[in-house]
Amino acid sequence: MFNARRGDEPPGLDLSVLIATRSRADSLERTLGSMAAMDTDGIRWELVIVDNGSTDRTSELLLEWCSRLPLRSLHVPESGQNRARNTALPGLRGRITVLSDDDVCVASDWLRQWKQGTDRWPDDAIFGGRIAPRFPADCADWIRSDRFPFRAQCFAEFQPTQGEGPYPRTPFGPNFAVRTDLLRAQPFRADLGPAAGTYAMGGETELTLRLKAQGHRVIYLPGPCVEHVLAPENLSLDKLCQRGFNAGRGDEYRRAMRGAWSRPVLWLRSKLLMPAKIGIYVAAQQLASLFALPMDRRFARQYRVHSARGRLHQLRLMLGGGPSRGAPA
Structure with a gap:
């Protein structure tokens, strides 16, 4: 059940901001500080944070901040960002749900831009806002360079060059919004997205593709902007390659969900095609x-090796059967 820290909000709100967090209290506190500094005059909103099994001071932090923000909290101990998000959906009161994360800093006009932007497109239901990476001061030049490959996968960067309007691809990451009634009817897949250990990446992508297949379109809104604050420990080669592995798992998962491969084809890909591709990538x-x-080009080849290994891992899980082992449910 929701733990309603404040009971004076009206039953119908403009926006619900939804965050799932797990043992990142210091980062979460920075995010809450940026939200407390927003200009929200005239905007009816709530902040719902799902504590997804934290073992640090997250619960105490949420108690501290409930007097400074329209904050409600929920505890879901079982690991999984999308499972945590889905648990919160029935209690959300905003017309629009803005999905964010515990490692962002939002602009002072962030919610105002979300409110005004979604009001301009009343017949649409899926929206993507701008995400700019914030690198640590001592970050290597080749990582922060615009030439760095896979910026979206590694940094959750989302900065299309087009202006506001229909967007042909899929938004993702910590600045993504869906009309709440649609999100309740079409929730996230709980077996996709961040969880303890390795996981199949791409919860927002899968949701968007599913909704687009039903006739919905995506609207890009450059106005609402967040900075994704990148922790130094997440920029090591091991962590960046781990993201490649998780991205590969998610790519293979979505192919299977679309019915792209029959079981014999899955077997053939797992026994012959993917091992051969990995061999080629390793040689490269x-x-x-x-x-x-140059380091960025060497990393690109290393990333592709790990992505292909993630695909192979997911194929083997799906051939083993059962959603708990990674197969589509």
């Missing part, structure tokens, strides 16, 4: 090191 990675290519 070794050649890149041998010829001392």
Whole structure:
């Protein structure tokens, strides 16, 4: 059940901001501080935070901040960002649900831009806002460079060059909004998205593709902007390659859900095609090191190896059967 910290909000609100968090109290506190500094005059909103099994001071932090923000909290101990989000959906009171994260800093006009932007497109239901990465001061130049490959997958960067309006691809990450009634009817898949250990990445992408297949379109709104604050420990080569592995798992998962492969084809991909592709990528990675290519190009080859290994891992899980092992439910 929801723990209603404040009971004076009207039953119908403009916006619900939904965040799932797990043991990142310091980062969450920075996010809450940026939200407390927003200009929200005239905007009816709520902040719902799902504590997804934190073992640090997150619960105490939420108690501290409930007097400064229209904050309600929910505790879901079982790991899984999308499972936590789905648990919160029945209690949301905003017409629009803005999905964010515990490692962002929002602009002072963030909610105002969301309110005005979604009001301009009353017949649409899926919206993506701008996400700019904030790198630590000591970040390597080749990582922060615009030439860095896979910026979306590694940094959750989302900065299309087009203006406001229909967007042909899929938004993702910590600045994504859906009309609440539609999100309740079509929730996230609980077996996708961040969880303890490795996981199949792409919960927002899967949801958006599913809704687009039903006739909905995506609207890009450049006005509502967040900075995604990148922790130094998440920019190590091991962590960046881990994201490649998780992204590969998610790509293969979505292919299977679309019915792209029959079971014999899945078996063939797992036994022959993906191992062969991994071998090719490993050879390309070794050649890149041998010829001392620039670091960004060497990383691109390393990332592709891990992405292909993630695909192979997901294929084997799906052939093993059962949603708990990674198969589509």
